[in-house]
Amino acid sequence: MFKKPIINMCLILMLPTFTAACNAPEQPSNDSKNPEETPAHSESDPTDREEFTEIPNESLQKKDSGEKVKQLQLALNEVGYELNPSGDYDETTTWAITDFQLQHDTLLASGIYDEPTKQQLEQLIENKDVIKSGEGLPLKAEPAFTNSGTEIIANPYDQLGLINKEHALPEDYIPEDLVIPDVPFPFAEDLPKKQMRQAAAAALEELFQAAEEAELELFAQSGYRSYERQDSIFAANVQAHGEEAANNFSARPGESEHQSGLTMDVTSPAVDFDLVIEFGETEEGKWIKENAADYGFIIRYPEGKEDITIYQFEPWHLRYVGVKAAKEIMSQAITLEEYLEADK
Numbered sequence: 144m145f146k147k148p149i150i151n152m153c154l155i156l157m158l159p160t161f162t163a164a165c166n167a168p169e170q171p172s173n174d175s176k177n178p179e180e181t182p183a184h185s186e187s188d189p190t191d192r193e194e195f196t197e198i199p200n201e202s203l204q205k206k207d208s209g210e211k212v213k214q215l216q217l218a219l220n221e222v223g224y225e226l227n228p229s230g231d232y233d234e235t236t237t238w239a240i241t242d243f244q245l246q247h248d249t250l251l252a253s254g255i256y257d258e259p260t261k262q263q264l265e266q267l268i269e270n271k272d273v274i275k276s277g278e279g280l281p282l283k284a285e286p287a288f289t290n291s292g293t294e295i296i297a298n299p300y301d302q303l304g305l306i307n308k309e310h311a312l313p314e315d316y317i318p319e320d321l322v323i324p325d326v327p328f329p330f331a332e333d334l335p336k337k338q339m340r341q342a343a344a345a346a347l348e349e350l351f352q353a354a355e356e357a358e359l360e361l362f363a364q365s366g367y368r369s370y371e372r373q374d375s376i377f378a379a380n381v382q383a384h385g386e387e388a389a390n391n392f393s394a395r396p397g398e399s400e401h402q403s404g405l406t407m408d409v410t411s412p413a414v415d416f417d418l419v420i421e422f423g424e425t426e427e428g429k430w431i432k433e434n435a436a437d438y439g440f441i442i443r444y445p446e447g448k449e450d451i452t453i454y455q456f457e458p459w460h461l462r463y464v465g466v467k468a469a470k471e472i473m474s475q476a477i478t479l480e481e482y483l484e485a486d487k
């Protein structure tokens with residue numbers, strides 16, 4: 144266990160009467176009674192006085208902002224991070240949460256500040272423990288690129304991660320929490336493609352349960368796909384159709400969302416279990432479009448957004464992003480690209 148820096152101990156124990164003792168000698172005391180000293184305060188760096196007071200109770204995630212996010216950032220700093228308490232749940236905050244989750248076996252790594260993460264963080268603060276930041280997910284200083292020049296994303300665990308033709312997963316990334324969701328598949332063998340990450344699999348089971356209650360026949364066709372499998376699929380597609388055409392309906396290795404374990408292609412008997420555009424016109428396809436967001440899924444490659452996603456319309460390809468983001472994306476009829484890049 145690493146020693147907590149003395150200044151942080153000071154912040155935790157800080158009481159009004161002890162404030163002067165904790166401040167550096169050259170700084171004016173925060174509880175000064177002399178109003179003439181006020182102008183000097185406004186000139187000093189405001190971050191010097193940021194104090195952790197309360198761990199947020201609500202779930203927080205990328206794109207959130209405000210006082211709760213600032214309190215989360217300060218809470219993370221209490222346990223060993225050095226975040227700027229900006230109040231914006233940015234990429235660095237997402238990294239810190241993911242890194243924290245990866246250092247605790249009981250937590251699922253998602254980059255989302257959820258209830259289990261809150262409880263773990265709260266416990267560390269109570270025990271005045273610190274962790275070594277970056278031990279779970281090293282913070283990369285420089286971006287890396289694939290052989291074809293695509294930027295490799297630094298946080299493959301991020302539930303709101305953008306994986307596309309400009310953002311690839313690392314070649315060696317295999318999700319650690321892959322499970323087979325208990326839903327119907329049109330084949331019996333336990334193939335790797337039945338798998339999804341745990342949170343996505345649980346959400347898919349709920350989605351399929353609701354579809355069954357609506358008397359629909361939904362089937363899961365293809366979920367997780369390894370880097371190596373995608374490599375051979377893309378090579379075969381290039382062989383058959385040429386590279387340019389292949390890139391329009393297939394992904395280069397690393398650039399497929401299926402490697403994230405957060406996606407599932409779904410289908411129905413009405414289209415002979417195929418993955419075809421006609422699925423969108425089936426009862427199952429229409430129901431999916433209306434209801435997927437309630438379970439945290441989006442139609443990742445919507446109709447009319449081909450110039451943004453650089454994929455043809457795929458009414459069958461579901462991506463798990465969690466209910467909050469899914470509802471915003473589907474109700475606004477936007478893509479994940481537009482959602483993540485808005486108000487940046």
Ligand SMILES: [Zn+2]
Binds near residue numbers: 460
């Ligand atoms: Zn797909």
